[in-house]
Amino acid sequence: MASANTFEEFTQQEYKYGFVTDIEADTVPPGLNEDVIRLISTKKNEPEWLLKWRLRAYRKWLTMEEPTWHNVHYPPINYQDIIYYSAPKPKKVLQSLDEVDPELLSTFEKLGISLDEQKRLTGVAVDAVFDSVSVATTFKEKLSELGIIFCSFSEAVQNHPELVRQYLGSVVPYTDNYFAALNSAVFSDGSFCYIPKGVRCPMELSTYFRINAENTGQFERTLLIADEGGYVSYLEGCTAPMRDENQLHAAVVELVALNHAQIKYSTVQNWYPGDKDGVGGIYNFVTKRGKCAGEGSKISWTQVETGSAITWKYPSCILQGDNSVGEFYSVAVVNNMQQADTGTKMIHVGKNTKSTIVSKGISAGRGQNTYRGLVKVLKNAEGARNFSQCDSLLIGDRCGAHTFPYIEVRNNTATVEHEASTSKIGEDQVFYCNQRGLSTEDAVNMIVNGFCKEVFRELPMEFAVEAQKLLGISLEGSVG
Amino acid sequence: MATMQKEEYMDRLRSQFDSYLSEKEEMEPEWMSQVRQRAMYAFEGQGFPTTRMEDWRYFNLSSLWQHSYSFQPIVNFNELAVKRNDIMGMNSACRLVFVNGRFSRELSSRGTMPRNLTVLPLSEAYTSHKERISSFLHNEAVWGENSLRSLNTAFMQDGALISIPDGMIVEEPIWLVFMAIPAEKLETYQPRVLVEVGENSQMTLIESHMAYKNGEYWSNPMVQMHAKQGAVIDHCKVQMESPHATHTSHYHALLERDVHFTATSLSFGGGMVRNDIQTELKGQGIECTLNGLYMADERRLVDHHTSIDHQMPRCVSHELYKGIINGHATAVFNGKVCVREDAQKTDAKQTNQNLLLSADATVNTKPQLEIFADDVRCTHGATVGQLNEDELFYLRSRGISKEEGKKLLIWAFASDIIGRIKVDALREPLQERVFQQFNAGYIK
Numbered sequence: 001m002a003s004a005n006t007f008e009e010f011t012q013q014e015y016k017y018g019f020v021t022d023i024e025a026d027t028v029p030p031g032l033n034e035d036v037i038r039l040i041s042t043k044k045n046e047p048e049w050l051l052k053w054r055l056r057a058y059r060k061w062l063t064m065e066e067p068t069w070h071n072v073h074y075p076p077i078n079y080q081d082i083i084y085y086s087a088p089k090p091k092k093v094l095q096s097l098d099e100v101d102p103e104l105l106s107t108f109e110k111l112g113i114s115l116d117e118q119k120r121l122t123g124v125a126v127d128a129v130f131d132s133v134s135v136a137t138t139f140k141e142k143l144s145e146l147g148i149i150f151c152s153f154s155e156a157v158q159n160h161p162e163l164v165r166q167y168l169g170s171v172v173p174y175t176d177n178y179f180a181a182l183n184s185a186v187f188s189d190g191s192f193c194y195i196p197k198g199v200r201c202p203m204e205l206s207t208y209f210r211i212n213a214e215n216t217g218q219f220e221r222t223l224l225i226a227d228e229g230g231y232v233s234y235l236e237g238c239t240a241p242m243r244d245e246n247q248l249h250a251a252v253v254e255l256v257a258l259n260h261a262q263i264k265y266s267t268v269q270n271w272y273p274g275d276k277d278g279v280g281g282i283y284n285f286v287t288k289r290g291k292c293a294g295e296g297s298k299i300s301w302t303q304v305e306t307g308s309a310i311t312w313k314y315p316s317c318i319l320q321g322d323n324s325v326g327e328f329y330s331v332a333v334v335n336n337m338q339q340a341d342t343g344t345k346m347i348h349v350g351k352n353t354k355s356t357i358v359s360k361g362i363s364a365g366r367g368q369n370t371y372r373g374l375v376k377v378l379k380n381a382e383g384a385r386n387f388s389q390c391d392s393l394l395i396g397d398r399c400g401a402h403t404f405p406y407i408e409v410r411n412n413t414a415t416v417e418h419e420a421s422t423s424k425i426g427e428d429q430v431f432y433c434n435q436r437g438l439s440t441e442d443a444v445n446m447i448v449n450g451f452c453k454e455v456f457r458e459l460p461m462e463f464a465v466e467a468q469k470l471l472g473i474s475l476e477g478s479v480g
Numbered sequence: 481m482a483t484m485q486k487e488e489y490m491d492r493l494r495s496q497f498d499s500y501l502s503e504k505e506e507m508e509p510e511w512m513s514q515v516r517q518r519a520m521y522a523f524e525g526q527g528f529p530t531t532r533m534e535d536w537r538y539f540n541l542s543s544l545w546q547h548s549y550s551f552q553p554i555v556n557f558n559e560l561a562v563k564r565n566d567i568m569g570m571n572s573a574c575r576l577v578f579v580n581g582r583f584s585r586e587l588s589s590r591g592t593m594p595r596n597l598t599v600l601p602l603s604e605a606y607t608s609h610k611e612r613i614s615s616f617l618h619n620e621a622v623w624g625e626n627s628l629r630s631l632n633t634a635f636m637q638d639g640a641l642i643s644i645p646d647g648m649i650v651e652e653p654i655w656l657v658f659m660a661i662p663a664e665k666l667e668t669y670q671p672r673v674l675v676e677v678g679e680n681s682q683m684t685l686i687e688s689h690m691a692y693k694n695g696e697y698w699s700n701p702m703v704q705m706h707a708k709q710g711a712v713i714d715h716c717k718v719q720m721e722s723p724h725a726t727h728t729s730h731y732h733a734l735l736e737r738d739v740h741f742t743a744t745s746l747s748f749g750g751g752m753v754r755n756d757i758q759t760e761l762k763g764q765g766i767e768c769t770l771n772g773l774y775m776a777d778e779r780r781l782v783d784h785h786t787s788i789d790h791q792m793p794r795c796v797s798h799e800l801y802k803g804i805i806n807g808h809a810t811a812v813f814n815g816k817v818c819v820r821e822d823a824q825k826t827d828a829k830q831t832n833q834n835l836l837l838s839a840d841a842t843v844n845t846k847p848q849l850e851i852f853a854d855d856v857r858c859t860h861g862a863t864v865g866q867l868n869e870d871e872l873f874y875l876r877s878r879g880i881s882k883e884e885g886k887k888l889l890i891w892a893f894a895s896d897i898i899g900r901i902k903v904d905a906l907r908e909p910l911q912e913r914v915f916q917q918f919n920a921g922y923i924k
Contacts, residue, residue, distance in 0.1 A: 069534060377864075379840075394854035398821065403849040409864040412836035416865070422851050422858040 031080045034058060037185055040085045044154050047161055050168075057174035057184030064178045071370040071402055072310050072339040074283060077248055084186045084219075139203065148201055149194040153221050156192035163194055167225055171254040171291045171318070179250040179312075180287040183219045187252065190221035195230035195261070204460050206235035220251040226261035228294065233264040235463060249308075251286045259294030259321065266459055267315075268467055270307035276365075278337025281309025288315035289345075292324035292353075300327040301344065302458040304467045306474040309338060314372065316345035319353035319381075326355040329455040331467075333474045334367025334399070343373035343390075343404075348381040348414070359390035360452050363399035364475055370402040377414040384414040392422040393451055395444070395475065445472045489545045490524065496551055497634060503552075509606050515617045519633035522620070526627035535626075538812040538844050539754055539783045544726065549668040549698050551635045553580040568718065568909055569655035569688050576601060577657045581637035581669035581699075591652060598643035599654060602672060605641045612643060616674045616704050622732050623702070625758075629730050632670045632702040639672035642685070646678035646708070653684035653903050662695025662722065673703040680710040686906055687715070689729075691722035691749070698726040705733040709763065712740040716906055720749040720913075723780070728754040737763025737792075744901060746910065747774040747782055748917070754783045761823075764794045772801040773897040775917060776809035783812035788830075790823040799830040802897055804890060805841040813845040817860065821852045830860040835867065835893055887918050 037058055041051040066077075143150050149160060156164050174184035195201055226232055236253075249271070257263050265288075274281025284307075290299035301315040317326030328344040346355035361369040369392065377384045392401035403420045425447050433443030449456070449468050456464045497520050505513050528545050529536040569575055573591030576599060577584045583601035593599060598609065605613060617623070623633045640656055658671055677683055689699060699721065707713050721727045727750040735741050745755050753776075759768055774782045788797045803811045813832045834843045847860040867889050875885035894914055901907040 392849075392851070394851065394856070397824070397854045398852075399854065400850070400852040402851065403847075403860070405846060405848070405862065407843070407845045407862055407864060409834075409836065409843045410841075412839050412841055412866050414836075414864060417861070417863050418847065419861040420847070420849060420859065422849060422856060424854045424856070 030083050032058075032082070032084055032186065036084050040186060040188075043085065044157070046157055049165060050157060053169065053174070054185050057181050058186075060175050061178070061181035061185055064181055066178050070312060070341045071368065071372070071404075072312060072341050074310055074339075077283070079182070082218075082248060085188070142202070146199050146202070147196040148199060149192065150205060151192055153187075153190040153192050153223065156223070160192070160194070163225065164192065164223065167223055167254065167256055169254075171256060171289045172252050172287050177287060179285040180252050183221060183250045183252045183287070187219045187221040190223070190251070192222075193224045193232065193234065195226040195232045197227045198229040199227075200230070201232040204233045204235050218249045220249075222251070222253040224254070224263060224265070225256045226258065226263050226297075228259045228261060230258075230261045232262075233266070233460065235266050235268075235460060237268040237270065247281075248283050249285065253286070253288040253315075255290030255299055257290065257292050257294060257297035257299050257324075260296045261294060262298045262300075263290060264300045265290070265302070265315070266463060267301075267303040267305075268463060268470070269303065269305045269311070270470060273307050273336065273338050274309040276336050278309065281338075282307070283310045284308040284312065285310075286313035288313060289318065290316065290326070291318045292321050292326060292350075294324070295321040295350075296323045297321050298325040298327070300329075300458070302329045302455065303331070303342075304455070304459070304470070305330070305332040305340060305342060306470055308340075311338075311340040311342055313342050314344055316347070317355065318347045318349065319355065320349045322350040323352045324350055325353070327458075328355075328357045328359070329458045330359045331362070331452045331455045331471070332360070332369055332371075333362045333471060334364070334369045335474055336365040336367060338365075338367045339370075340368070341370040341372055343371045345374040346376070346386060348375075348377040348384040348386070350381060352383040352385075353381055354385045355387075357386070357388035357390070358454050359388075360455055361390065361392040361401055362395065362448060362451070362471075362475070363392065363401050364395040366396075366398045368400045368402070370404065371420075372404040372406075374406040374408070375416055375418070376406075377409045377411050377416065379410045381411050382413050384411060384416075386414075386416045388418040390420045391451070392420075393448065394422065394424045441476075444475065448472075448475065486527070486545060489548070490527075492548065494520075494524070500551055500635065507603070509610070511610075511614060512606060512617075515614075516634050518620070519623065519630045522624050523627050523630040523634055526630060529627060535785060535814070538810070539752070539781065543752075544698060547666055549666045551637075551668055551670070553582070553637070553667040553669060554663050554665075555580050555582050567657065567659065567690060567692075568906070569657045569686060572655045572686075572905060573652050574599060575655040575657055576640050577659065578638060578669075578671055579659050580661055580667065581658075581671050583638045587657075593650070593652070593654075594648070596645050597648065597650065598641060600641050602636070602639040602641055602674070609641055609643070612676060613641060613674060616706070619704075622704060625732075626730075626756075628700055628728055629702055632672060632700050632730065635668075635670045636672040636702075637670055639674070641674050642683075643676045644678050644681045644683050646681060648678065648681045650681070650683040653686050653905070656685070656687045658687070658689045658699065658701065659692055660690070660695075660697055660699060660722065660725065661692045662697045662725075666696060666698070668698040668700060671699075671701045673701070675703065675705045677705070677707045677711040677713055679708045681708075682712040684714045684903060685716070686718070686903065688718040688720070689727065689749075690718075690720045691725065694722045694724065696724045697722070698728075700728050700730075702730040703732070705731070707733065707735050707739045707741060709736045710738045711736075713742065714902060715741075715743045716901060716903065717743070717745050717755075718906070718910070719745070719747045719753060719755070721753070722751075723749060723778070724751045726750070726752045729756065731755070731757045733757075733759045735759060735761050735763065735766050735768065738765045739763070740767045742769040742771070744897070745770075745772040745774075745784065746897070747772070747776075747784075748913065750780065750782070752781045755785070757784070757786045758789075759787065760789045760791065761795045761797070762791055764792045766792075766795040768795065768797040770797075770799045770801075771897050771900055773894055774801075774803045774811060775894075775914070776803075776805050776811055777807035779808045781810045781812070783814075785814045785816075787816040787818070788828065790817070790819045790826045790828065793823055794825045795823065795827075797826075797828045797830075800897065801832045802893060803832075803834045803843065804837065804894060805834060805843060806837040808838075808840045810842040810844070813843075813862075814848065815846070815860070816848045816850065817858060819849075819851040819853050819856050819858060823853050824855040826853065826856040826858065828856070828858045832862040833893075834862075834864045835890065836864060837866070837890075887915075890918070891915075
């Protein structure tokens with residue numbers, strides 16, 4: 001076939017002359033095969049071992065089957081229809097906010113996002129006062145003084161290959177699951193962070209300040225390492241609605257905490273959920289896992305999931321070091337036709353390990369919300385302790401809330417507790433608020449926020465405020 | 481015991497079935513053969529469950545098809561010689577006794593049951609109660625739900641038909657005793673019980689599975705219950721199979737409006753035990769209670785799967801399962817509560833508590849809620865833990881030895897379920913049985 005030949009030539013050529021940025025075709029045709037992976041790797045100028053790793057992942061992926069155990073339904077995905085590599089295209093710069101979708105602006109208004117920030121988020125040219133580039137640069141200098149490495153994944157591969165090689169796939173091996181294997185084979189870019197020994201990161205690290213990782217594409221990869229005694233709080237995502245033409249997102253996040261290190265990872269996910277009838281919307285299939293490799297280490301996941309047509313993610317903790325601690329705090333909201341199957345896994349390996357799970361699910365409209373969690377206590381995990389609580393709130397009579405907690409205990413000194421409840425907003429509660437002059441919508445908002453308080457408390461301050469408002473917007477129109 | 485491949489096993493099962501059917505055809509009406517044949521086809525399509533299936537992930541059945549169990553057990557003994565008064569239920573007034581899956585007339589008794597109440601072995605009821613039996617057996621959605629149920633339908637050796645007319649209060653409990661006398665050859669027993677309780681009737685049903693002597697066998701009983709409007713039913717199942725036996729039981733209960741239903745499962749014996757309890761709440765105002773106690777030690781496996789399907793509004797369900805696990809044993813609990821869209825005002829509560837007594841014991845528990853209605857109150861909880869040191873210390877400080885203290889605490893844990901059994905003739909021997917187990921080195 002002619003195209004195959006050209007393709008072959010093309011890759012050969014690339015290899016021969018090294019990395020050239022000025023290529024005419026910056027997008028490969030849809031479809032996935034080993035050549036596409038070679039091409040991605042070459043374009044990103046990756047070392048040989050990484051290419052080999054990608055190929056191993058791809059070959060494994062071919063032997064795997066798409067999971068069907070989850071409680072979400074979607075039409076089959078054609079993996080040969082996806083464009084696996086497209087070079088970063090400069091975004092169209094808009095002249096003023098007038099050119100931005102008014103619906104988007106009204107959402108910003110409700111979220112209380114400042115005008116300058118609105119411009120930045122929508123891609124309007126920003127003035128010097130709020131130049132995210134300069135802000136980012138200042139922060140970067142400060143971080144590098146402390147020895148913290150915070151950069152895009154591709155940069156890390158170039159500049160810190162030894163760290164990447166040591167930790168990549170150490171928490172989520174490419175054999176882990178279907179989507180993780182796919183991501184390992186074709187991941188586009190993502191973030192990398194390394195906190196050296198004994199360093200406490202002075203600020204909340206967030207993609208907000210990270211200009212180099214824009215356009216990370218649909219297969220994002222994040223690797224975060226906290227060395228002995230290090231501490232970092234990392235924020236991912238944004239409360240602003242994110243529009244993306246890619247339907248499938250399969251990201252992988254790996255966290256490694258060494259002795260006495262602490263990682264706090266917060267996510268606010270607000271991808272496009274599709275319209276009221278469930279047309280469009282993002283499929284968010286994410287594998288997130290943290291390893292408490294060292295003694296006394298701690299990993300804490302906090303997530304607020306309001307977007308995506310389908311959410312499939314289980315941020316997990318492997319509590320390997322003795323006395324290590326895992327935490328999971330989650331608020332998942334589904335409205336209209338959204339479906340969420342989310343939860344966590346806590347694997348107790350070391351002695352005296354502790355884990356806490358607090359999950360709050362809110363279903364409205366015709367949304368289906370599933371909590372799926374695993375608490376596993378292995379044979380040698382003496383004195384392991386787990387407490388899980390998952391509560392569901394139902395708004396409307398056509399939504400669903402489901403709980404699938406798996407508890408597997410192999411040690412008799414372990415204490416594991418799980419409790420769950422499902423209820424709706426009481427009419428008397430709403431009536432009480434109405435009586436005091438609150439509209440039904442405001443009353444529901446208030447009750448929902450109270451319901452989620454335990455989780456919001458874990459979010460960094462400025463995020464928490466936005467998350468509360470976001471919740472209100474997500475549930476708009478679900479009452480009365 | 482020769483191990484073999486799955487395909488080879490299926491072929492041999494087919495030929496076993498054909499010869500079994502031709503033997504049965506002489507005694508049974510034609511429609512019965514058709515049911516058996518349909519069930520066999522269904523089984524061949526489904527195959528044995530594997531651990532790759534979500535419902536069977538902790539229960540490996542491969543030993544069942546790797547060893548060739550005979551579906552035609554030998555019933556060759558002096559029935560009166562095996563009558564032992566220490567076997568539970570043998571002295572009760574109304575009892576049907578089955579030995580190796582077949583009805584034993586000598587050991588059974590009708591007692592003083594009223595004439596219009598049907599308690600019959602299935603093999604004698606095919607002609608006289610055709611309508612009733614066939615309405616149960618033609619419900620393919622129920623017996624086709626999993627392959628072991630299909631297998632029971634294809635190979636059922638005998639069983640019981642119990643039918644209570646409308647408005648009758650049966651005061652004496654009806655006992656079904658399933659006794660196993662294991663032979664040299666591996667055998668499987670496939671009894672089937674069909675129960676129909678009329679409107680506003682009341683009955684107590686006790687089902688006990690026990691072994692006359694130790695040995696290896698596989699029993700795969702299935703019970704179908706249909707409770708009509710306003711019926712009150714108390715069902716207890718006691719499982720004390722031989723420590724090397726495999727026991728896979730299936731229970732399907734269809735409940736109509738205002739039924740008051742209690743099912744208690746007590747599992748003490750068996751090497752590999754699986755109890756499936758499925759209830760469908762098809763009317764309003766039903767009260768459904770599922771209780772259970774399981775004890776396992778050595779290398780045994782006890783697996784309970786319960787399902788409560790709330791299909792109509794204003795029903796209440798309570799579920800309490802407790803487990804005591806020792807040695808290298810594994811316990812599995814999977815409790816599903818489903819609340820359908822129309823089932824508003826449902827109140828469901830589910831609890832599973834496990835006591836791990838040894839370092840090598842394992843518990844896998846999954847209390848599961850699926851809710852599609854909004855005006856409901858549903859809670860579930862699961863705990864896994866050990867004896868409380870403080871409580872033990874308290875008892876010891878009052879002069880009770882450590883061992884006695886442990887016994888007391890475990891007894892307190894177990895008596896929560898045993899204490900709820902209403903039939904004295906069952907509760908008292910069970911209490912004794914639990915203490916026996918304690919004294920036989922259950923607590924170290």
